[in-house]
Amino acid sequence: MRGAPNASTALLTDHYELTMLAGALRDGTAHRDCTFEVFTRRLPGARRYGVVGGVGRLLDAIEDFRFDEDELAHLAEHEVVDETTLEWLRDYRFTGDIDGYPEGELFFPGSPVLTVRGSFAEAVLLETLALSVLNHDSAIAAAATRMVSAANGRRMIEMGSRRTQEEAAVASARIAYLAGFAATSNLEAGRRYGIPTGGTSAHSFTLLHDDERAAFQAQVEALGTGTTLLVDTYDITRGIELAFEVAGTELGAVRIDSGDVGVLARQAREQLDSLGATGTKIVVSGDLDEYAIAALRAEPVxxxxxGTALVTGSGAPTAEMVYKLVEVDGKPVAKRSSHKESRGGRKSAIRRHKDTGTAVEEVVYTVSPGASEPVPGPHDRFVPVPLVRGGTRVPGLPTLADSRERLRHALVTLPWEGLKLSRGEPAIPTTFHRA
Amino acid sequence: MRGAPNASTALLTDHYELTMLAGALRDGTAHRDCTFEVFTRRLPGARRYGVVGGVGRLLDAIEDFRFDEDELAHLAEHEVVDETTLEWLRDYRFTGDIDGYPEGELFFPGSPVLTVRGSFAEAVLLETLALSVLNHDSAIAAAATRMVSAANGRRMIEMGSRRTQEEAAVASARIAYLAGFAATSNLEAGRRYGIPTGGTSAHSFTLLHDDERAAFQAQVEALGTGTTLLVDTYDITRGIELAFEVAGTELGAVRIDSGDVGVLARQAREQLDSLGATGTKIVVSGDLDEYAIAALRAEPVxxxxxGTALVTGSGAPTAEMVYKLVEVDGKPVAKRSSHKESRGGRKSAIRRHKDTGTAVEEVVYTVSPGASEPVPGPHDRFVPVPLVRGGTRVPGLPTLADSRERLRHALVTLPWEGLKLSRGEPAIPTTFHRA
Structure with missing residues (x-):
């Protein structure tokens, strides 16, 4: 028994959500109408934009958030909460409303990425799960998007599963696809999310055989001449020669996984061309991040x-989102003891654009009866959309393919500085509209 | 349907493991006796030691590694492999042997952390899963151990679930406990691994109430005066005053989550002492890493x-382990095209110690019939242990509590420089014994 995740997601939760619930049920505050907001105070790594990842996974996980007998027995046995609270949990389903930035949308510091409305009791319980999913997936999304942007249209394959926790690997593969990667190595992501998977061979396959030729022959027999042969187990020049001898000009691609891949790619291209294998492609791998990818733009790759850089968020493994209570019974609330201040009040956002379509400003405003709201211009749009109403997922929400398309379009709207890989200010400023 | 992980772990695997299998089944090399070795070329972050994490989880996951109808249907539908390979997979169970460093053991560059022996077909399939589990869990283990070491005996609570993928959070909580943390916020880790969980309240609980006093009263009524009150929602001095008024000298602890926690802890201690609450403890949180923890040593914390630093590996989110084929039919094999070389041959290791018990050297040697092996001195020991024999887990393997104890002892054996947090050389050198 490997301790596989239970079908319920309810214990993927911090202990204190339940002790708060118990306290609030006891004094009746649990039933106050609350709004929690997910946002980030800054973009980690001083990046120019954030990318919302994980909304689809989160909505799935919320549907499975329920306390079955197993969960209740654990809480009872360990006296996490009292009897009254256990009884309340037994019937728990989230019945409130959720609005949020659609998956694949860009966000900036202060953007109200997710807004959860319901009783305190119902909404507080989702804090940990919402942040786990959104923080991880959005961190991967930002890294993946920067890589795709740096690759400038060249084919990207995600192969990082081995460098992150096995379930985080599946989530990362999903997000890489969202960001524009063509395929993933992760078979479970293929099954679970319908993403194209791919892969051919590792160095071990060559080492297993008596010699490199035998390995190449075995692979071509199994996968056809259109396969990708890994040519850097011994000597690369000799490897390409052998690959050509075995597969001929129809060879799909060669892969180089080590060394100075830029120089090696150039040499490989010359060699392949001189052999007449002008259609054989060159794939490189091995500790690539967005900077290495950009540096290879001039090379025939x-x-x-x-792998690694993708699944670890390329230096920013979490999006640093927080889940803050911003409104209680219609009144704004906010912590105010330190620099970690939040702005109270339920919020929404408009993204302003020039008439050329270039984004210029993220306008965040408070939503409250009687408050003035900013007026969208003809090229502006409201960013959050309804995701859940009365506990039920809004029909017709974007698919993963839709989100992929959304992100592609959103990037086009950024001012050109916004696509820079260097550290700097957000691509567009966030303005807080005063009612 | 949230796409919960299937009970089988078999698709948590890179596509190419299966295409290699297909190629090797076709030419018969799939049945060659192979040894794969997991090791790391360096310690990420120029740390002084690595900590093996995830062995228990990996052995669980290997037991669940099988291709059921669902898995086979996916592979067939997407033509990942041919019919022959599908038939072979249908009966797959790992039947080979695994040796490895026990969980909680220290490791160094080149240490043979895991050795998997079996046919190529059987052993190659475990590559991705083994690396996912060990790379993640060992990365967290190193960070967690450095934090515990920096805390110098003070109580550590893991609360990072919200800053990592939801299943990675459960694995991280388990590892934090292994490293010596007293408790975790993650309820699922409590259920799945029997780890103590804890938590009291967030700022939202205070903001929910009409005022701070009402919140403290509600919490104390629900959880007793021994609870921890979060005092930094508004003004900390006033918060402590109120906490004292509500709970008296029996108040368990106050928590400070923002600001310059060192200064604030000192002020809080003075204030609590002056109120007579000399037994009330002070807990700090908020973006702490091992350096911040060390810097707080002189403060009354x-x-x-x-949270974040723990679950993201504090700057090194993966242990960078690799899974390399080192032996085929008794003959050493190794890639040799570049700097990323490996040493061929099946290996084991002895850790040498002074007679004081201080470790001095990691001796890695090749295990082969007729080869000379290093002779252990009276204070030396063989590091790897048998984990799996003939596909079956060796009985009596260490529990999580055992591993926690093992790590505590292992740290004591390090030379004092080995406990430094700064970047540097490994605490002990790795020597490759020549047969």
């Missing part, structure tokens, strides 16, 4: 295999 | 709540 047709595809990139990206 | 009784406990640390650690």
């Amino acid at each position: 047709d595809g990139y295999g990206v | 009784d406990g640390y709540g650690v």
